[in-house]
Each structure stands twice: as C-alpha cells, then as structure tokens.
Amino acid sequence: MHRFANPARFMRIAERLLPWVSGATGLTLIAGLYFGLFASPADYQQGETVRIMYVHVPAAWMALFIYTTMAVASVSYIVWKHPLADVAAQAAAPIGAGFTAMALITGSLWGQPMWGTWWVWDARLTSVLILFFLYLGYMALVNAFDDPERGSRAGAILALVGFINVPIIKFSVDWWNTLHQPASVVKMDGPAIDNSMLIPLLLMALGFKLYFLVVLVIRMRGELTARRVRALRLVEADV
Amino acid sequence: MGGYGAFIWPAYGIVAIVMAGLLVAAVRGTRARARDLAALEATGVSRRGNPPQSKGSDGDDA
Amino acid sequence: MTPKRRRLTIVFLGLLMLGSATALVLTAFEDNLVFFYSPTELETKNIGPDRRIRIGGLVEEESVGKQADGVTNTFRVTDLTKSVPVAFKGALPDLFREGQGIIAEGRFVKGVFQASEVLAKHDETYMPREVADALKKSGQWKGQGTE
Numbered sequence: 244m245h246r247f248a249n250p251a252r253f254m255r256i257a258e259r260l261l262p263w264v265s266g267a268t269g270l271t272l273i274a275g276l277y278f279g280l281f282a283s284p285a286d287y288q289q290g291e292t293v294r295i296m297y298v299h300v301p302a303a304w305m306a307l308f309i310y311t312t313m314a315v316a317s318v319s320y321i322v323w324k325h326p327l328a329d330v331a332a333q334a335a336a337p338i339g340a341g342f343t344a345m346a347l348i349t350g351s352l353w354g355q356p357m358w359g360t361w362w363v364w365d366a367r368l369t370s371v372l373i374l375f376f377l378y379l380g381y382m383a384l385v386n387a388f389d390d391p392e393r394g395s396r397a398g399a400i401l402a403l404v405g406f407i408n409v410p411i412i413k414f415s416v417d418w419w420n421t422l423h424q425p426a427s428v429v430k431m432d433g434p435a436i437d438n439s440m441l442i443p444l445l446l447m448a449l450g451f452k453l454y455f456l457v458v459l460v461i462r463m464r465g466e467l468t469a470r471r472v473r474a475l476r477l478v479e480a481d482v
Numbered sequence: 483m484g485g486y487g488a489f490i491w492p493a494y495g496i497v498a499i500v501m502a503g504l505l506v507a508a509v510r511g512t513r514a515r516a517r518d519l520a521a522l523e524a525t526g527v528s529r530r531g532n533p534p535q536s537k538g539s540d541g542d543d544a
Numbered sequence: 545m546t547p548k549r550r551r552l553t554i555v556f557l558g559l560l561m562l563g564s565a566t567a568l569v570l571t572a573f574e575d576n577l578v579f580f581y582s583p584t585e586l587e588t589k590n591i592g593p594d595r596r597i598r599i600g601g602l603v604e605e606e607s608v609g610k611q612a613d614g615v616t617n618t619f620r621v622t623d624l625t626k627s628v629p630v631a632f633k634g635a636l637p638d639l640f641r642e643g644q645g646i647i648a649e650g651r652f653v654k655g656v657f658q659a660s661e662v663l664a665k666h667d668e669t670y671m672p673r674e675v676a677d678a679l680k681k682s683g684q685w686k687g688q689g690t691e
C-alpha cells in the first residue's frame with residue numbers, strides 16, 4: 244500500500260495511463276450511445292423512454308460509487324493519514340455531485356412521461372436528493388477553514404457520517420413502498436433486463452466509470468499542484 | 483423517438499453538458515494551478531521547508 | 545493501543561452508533577416513509593376517512609370505466625386480496641392500463657377513493673415487445689400488464 248502512498252510515484256503512473264484510459268472512455272461512450280440511442284429496441288411497456296435508463300441508471304450508480312470511494316478514502320485519511328486519500332476524496336466530490344445531479348434530472352425527465360410526475364417525495368428520490376446535498380455540504384465544509392488540514396478532517400468526518408445514506412438509497416426500494424421500482428440488474432435471480440437493453444446499459448456504465456477515472460486523475464494533479472503552491476507561498480511569506 | 487423525444491433528448495443533453503463541463507473545469511483548474519506554480523518558481527522561491535517531493539516537478543501539465 | 549488502532553476503533557464505533565441510531569429513527573418513522581398503502585393495509589391500519597393518503601396496487605382487470613359526466617375515470621385498485629373503488633377526474637399517465645401498478649392520492653368519500661392525482665408505477669422488467677409477446681405466447685409470462 245505504501246508503494247502508492249508516495250504521491251509523486253502514484254501520479255506518475257496514473258498520468259502515464261491517462262491517455263489510454265481517455266481513449267477507452269471515448270470509445271466506450273460512443274459505443275454506448277450508438278447502442279443506447281439507435282441499436283436497441285423500445286421497451287414493451289415504456290416504449291422509447293427506456294433509452295433514458297441508459298444514462299439515468301449509470302449516473303445513479305456513479306453517484307453511489309463515488310460517495311463510497313470518498314468514504315473509504317476518508318477512513319484511510321483519518322486512520323492511516325494516507326497522504327493521497329484526502330486529495331482523492333476532495334477531487335472526487337464535484338464529480339460525484341455532477342453525477343447525482345444528472346441522475347436526478349434525467350430521472351425527472353423519465354418520471355414525467357411514465358409515472359405522470361416530475362418528482363415525488365418517496366424514500367428513493369428523497370434519499371438521493373439528500374446525497375446531492377451531502378456532496379455540496381462536503382465541498383463547502385472542506386473549503387470553510389483557513390487551515391486546509393482542519394477542512395480535510397471536517398470533510399472526512401462528514402463523508403463518513405453521510406455514508407449511512409448510501410445503504411438507505413440502495414435498499415429504500417425494498418424496505419418501503421416507493422413509486423420508484425426495485426433494482427433490475429443487481430438482484431438475486433439475475434437481471435430482469437433483456438440482453439438487447441443490458442448491452443447499452445453496461446457500456447454506458449463502463450464509460451462513466453472510465454470517465455470518472457480520467458477526470459479524477461486530472462483533478463488530483465490540480466489539487467496536488469495547488470498544495471505545492473500553498474506550501475511555497477508560506478515559505479515566501481516567512482522570508 | 484415515439485413522441486418522447488422531448489424527454490429523451492434533454493436527458494442526454496444534460497448528461498453531455500454536465501460531463502463536458504466537469505472535464506473542462508478539471509483541465510482548466512489544473513492548468514491554472516500549474517501556471518501559479520511555474521510563476522512562483524520563476525521568482526525563485528526557496529524550496530526549503532517543504533515536504534519532500536520528487537525532483538523536477540516543474541509544472542509539468544499532462 | 546497504537547494511535548492508528550485507536551483511531552480505527554473510534555471510526556468503527558462511531559459508525560456503529562450512527563448506524564443503530566439511524567435504524568431506530570427510520571423504524572420509528574416507518575409510517576411516514578411509506579409512500580402508499582395497499583388495499584389490505586388500509587383495513588389493518590384503520591386510517592381515518594378525512595386523511596389524505598396514497599393508495600397503491602394494480603388496476604383491476606375489466607374495472608376501468610367512465611362516469612356519466614364523461615370525464616371522471618373510475619376503476620378498482622387491487623392487491624389481489626382486497627380491492628377499492630377509485631374515481632379520478634383528469635388525465636391518466638401514459639402507462640395507465642388494466643393490470644398496471646398505479647398510485648392514487650386523495651381521500652375516501654362514501655367508500656369511494658376520490659383521487660386528485662394518479663401516478664403509474666412500473667416494474668423492474670425491461671424487454672422488447674417481441675420478447676414480451678413470445679413469453680406470453682409460450683406461457684412463461686411473469687410480469688405485470690396484460691393487454
């Protein structure tokens with residue numbers, strides 16, 4: 244683990260891989276869009292609106308995945324003082340907020356024609372909205388302190404406390420009666436999605452995940468440089 | 483789009499806008515930080531007293 | 545105990561306490577988190593007639609009709625055990641059909657649920673029409689919706 248704890252070495256490896264991952268992201272997203280918008284059939288019940296699923300569901304998965312990543316990074320920051328963990332968590336937060344916003348907006352655009360409403364306060368929709376506010380709260384809190392170290396610590400604690408929301412989102416559709424339907428892909432007796440629709444869904448999900456890695460590495464480089472600039476300015480002020 | 487184009491296209495549009503926006507913001511922010519660092523180093527600020535870093539990280543933006 | 549172990553223990557205990565507290569709160573507020581009641585739950589929960597509630601279930605087969613005024617839709621909502629009559633004046637969502645899951649919001653007036661809003665609920669099954677038709681033909685159909 245400490246091999247990657249060296250920020251310089253980690254970033255060197257990550258940035259060497261970056262062009263390849265960027266290329267794979269582009270190809271996967273193009274394939275996903277082609278299958279999602281053109282080369283897949285309409286649903287027997289929902290007709291063409293099923294195509295919204297190919298962006299809505301992967302965005303929602305990313306919203307949960309990125310928050311989980313931040314919570315894991317926060318644990319390793321608090322417990323092991325891992326130097327990159329805090330950088331990674333802070334770099335990931337805006338991306339997670341973006342994916343949560345996407346999930347909420349595309350869900351609304353799907354709900355209006357199918358359910359007959361843009362929004363309802365059921366357990367699933369409400370808990371995802373709370374996730375969005377957790378992301379925003381984390382970003383505000385991290386930058387609310389003069390001492391960046393204290394901001395990082397406060398943010399890490401908020402990320403951990405807010406993690407309790409992740410299982411609530413996941414299981415809200417099973418625990419309570421909701422307007423939102425239960426999970427289709429991750430269920431005990433296999434996906435309830437026909438293969439022709441599973442292909443674009445999984446392609447888009449993979450594309451989103453690769454995209455996250457690309458933007459994360461770029462943002463981490465930015466954050467590390469910003470920390471160096473801060474350190475140098477402190478030295479300058481001392482002189 | 484079976485009469486649902488008014489919902490499907492905006493959904494894909496918003497996804498494209500947010501994803502492009504996040505990417506552009508990340509690249510721009512990182513370049514700006516790199517410029518800050520290059521400018522500081524050009525003024526010849528001493529590196530002593532900094533946490534140990536690898537040599538030669540002279541504002542290399544990927 | 546090393547500082548690392550101590551911090552790990554604090555994080556672990558903190559999350560455990562937070563988890564239990566959340567579970568207790570969610571259990572306590574269960575009734576408010578439930579988005580709708582099924583016709584069977586309506587009987588057991590004993591909800592007062594003046595309360596605004598949501599009911600959910602399937603639209604009963606061959607129960608959809610219109611009242612004499614020509615704009616009020618009437619149908620029965622069933623959970624396959626009990627069913628309740630519903631009246632709704634307004635536009636029904638695109639997914640509304642017999643056998644479809646729906647949620648109606650409103651209150652009971654003289655034993656009829658007067659809905660002010662009807663939402664369609666869909667299940668987690670996604671497939672092309674041809675596959676759905678083939679499944680129905682071979683008698684392996686498990687999903688909702690008949691047509």
